[in-house]
Amino acid sequence: MQQRHSPFDIGRIAGLSPAQERERGEAGSPCGACSVRHLTFCAPLGEEEFDHVTRIVQNVELHPGDPLFDEGEEATHLYSVTAGAVKVYKLLPDGRRQIIGFLFAGDFLGLAADESYAYSAEAVTHASLCRFPRRKLEALLERFPRMERRLLGMASHELAVAQEQMLLLGRKTAREKIASFLLTLGQRSAYRGQAANPVSVPMSRNDIGDYLGLTTETVSRTFTQLRQSGLIALLPAGRVELLEIDALRSIAEGS
Structure with a gap:
């Protein structure tokens, strides 16, 4: 595929198990x-x-913690998440890690403008993904424009998400960041046809901090403050109930 497909790489999309051919269903x-x-x-x-x-x-x-690919590795495959959660991140020159996104069922990753991945990807939970050889998929995109348009639309959405993260990192307080993060997770769950409340928060406090530009201690303290204020309830299995959604929206908007 020609360089014209480079807009797909937007810098956000976060031991690889051997790929297995998927079993064929009743329809073949x-x-x-x-x-x-x-x-x-x-x-x-x-x-x-x-x-x-x-x-x-x-x-x-x-499995949780398994790498999918590393930044700088040859971009030979593209992936679509079908279950679980994956985090994508970059390593900064000083050795720190900046998580640039959490991906869930339906999200696509591995798009690259050149021959190498622009970020690393690792499983947060047990995850299932479809794996596509890059060259073969590019050939299909050339042949079937509807596929290309769909990927372009997904890339445009990811660009909007990346811009929202820039706002989170640059202008919001810790309280505003956590409220925005929880509301966004709820919205994404609803989009996937899952319950928006309670919100599933499968990632660690450390991962949340590396995504929002906060220390792990600040993330934990902010969750505790929101719980003590009666705005959220911390449930088992990494779930968070949003008790006062309007109040959380006000906090997220800085009002």
């Missing part, structure tokens, strides 16, 4: 049982287009 398609197809770039595809995609896809399973 390895993707026939996919429950998140409506969220992925496959959503608008017709049967002919979808059939070509299923011929090149492989399944990858990751």
Whole structure:
């Protein structure tokens, strides 16, 4: 594919298990049982287009902490998350880590303007992903414009998310950042057809800090303050109940 596809690399999209060919469902398609197809770039595809995609896809399973790829590694594959959570990050010159995003079911990653990945990716939870050979997928994008348009739309959305993160890092207080983060997680859960409240927060306090530009101690203290104020409740299994959504929105907006 030609350089014209470089806008897809927006700098955000966070031991790799051996790829396995996906089992074929009743309809003969390895993707026939996919429950998140409506969220992925496959959503608008017709049967002919979808059939070509299923011929090149492989399944990858990751355990928490497993790396998917490293920054600077040759970008030979692209990925679509089908379950679980993945974090993407960059290592700063001073050795610190800046998490630039958390990806969930339906999110796409690995798009690159050149031959190498612009960031590293690692599983937050047990995660399942579809893996596509980059050259073969690029050939399909050339052949089927609807796939290309879908990816462009997803890239545009990720650009908006990246711009929102810049606002979080640059102008908001710790309290405003955490409130914004929780509300955004709820919105993303609703988009995936899951419960928006309680919010699933599978990442560690350290990961949240590396995403929002806060220390782990500040993240923990802010969660405690919001809980003591009656705005949230901390539930088992990494869930957070938003008790006063309007108040949290006001905090997030700095009002």
